[in-house]
Amino acid sequence: MARIFITGSSDGLGLLTAKALLEKGHEVILHARNEERKRETEKKVAGARVLSADLGDIQQAIRLATEVNALGRFDAVIHNAGVYQVPADQLLKVNVLAPYILTSMLIKPRRLIYLSSDMHTGASSGLDHLTSSRITYSDSKLYVLMLSMAAARLWPDVYANAVDPGWVPTKMGGSGAPDSLEQGYQTQLWLAESDDINAKLTGKYFYHKKEQQCKAEAKDSSLQEQLLDICEKLTGVSFPA
Template identity: 50%
Template sequence: MSKIFITGSSDGLGKLAAEKLITQGHEVFLHARNEARATATLEKIRGSKGICIADLAEMDQVKSLANQVNELGKMDTIIHNAGVYHAEAPSLFQINVLAPYVLTALIEMPEHLIYLSSGMHKGGKPVFKPESLNQLTYSDSKLMLTTLMRIVADKFPNSYVNAVDPGWVPTKMGGANAPEDLDAGAETQVWLAGIDSPSTKVSGEYFKHKRIRQSHEVVKDSIYQKNLIHLLQDMSGIVL
């Protein structure tokens, strides 16, 4: 069985994925924003191996989270599930893009690395200049994250690095009237994280409902990739 860490696992898709993976017999480590949410999460999710605490909106806490995870020993799989939708541009960038970048750079590379993207990334603009970050949209942030996935996949060929579109599902982020099934929204990341088969041993792909889908064309654009990685390195002070 695999050793798995999931960011943003106190509710929504992260919680559901954790519960499914625990049921499959995996060793699952959780993440919550603060002590109160950690306590509540451990009461809701039975059978986890522990929980790490960090507010991804604070860079010092992101670095602390990386240290916490490394102290647990190498993970087989990491799911970057945490994200925000109803937020100002600086928070969208920090939580949806910069935090997963820093965690990727600082945590020992697992065999499977999964980033939660969105179909909305296809409507995003390829932002790479610091002066443009104050106008960043959710779609822009998910385009950046999906492109980061491709960069990491190319840089670490011994790992399987992919992005997942969970669909528009009824979570706090998606809203109660979201039209797609919540359970189906978690199935692809659970499948990639927990099933050892040739079909999950692919890298650099964008999935929805266990199928490879077409991502925004700039995700594979080497010029945008180069500009984006320079931005992330400059904004964080950390080299991938």
């Protein structure tokens, strides 16, 4: 049995992943944005342990990391939380800074899984938008992919990978999304708990359990270091190399 923490798991792909892992007998800690959503999640998943924190608030993200650490070491952390059509400030904090804070502060797990998107290929080059109000969803998904690649490079004892779940019919994706909802969470599930040799890789970008090519900037170690430096300045949290 593995211990797994999943951000943004009060609905959508995060909740589906959590339910599937619980059904397999794993211990799963869920996360909701606020106390109201926490109570709703507890009703959806009987007996579930749910932590609440608004990842759009840097101090709440730091508090969440402290609360998770108080529960001990986890085998896997799935950075599922994400926002789409929101102001640039929230895109930055939820999609980039929160996973950076949690990655940096949590007791290091054996496996790290980050949700990116094929939309990262449409991101601007470089890191200029990271410190401006022009950051887009595509930019944020490139930066979180870059974070996963940095973790894989700096922590060779961890399996750190990113996932494109596809365009799936969740609240974020919309009812007309063409990809499979079932396939949308199976890769995260697989990377979090499988002993399959193909799941025990690191520094990869997956779609439906198959490695995909990603934008070259994500693999650029100098850009990764710049990303970590900027995130440290914005959050006050250092990355433990």
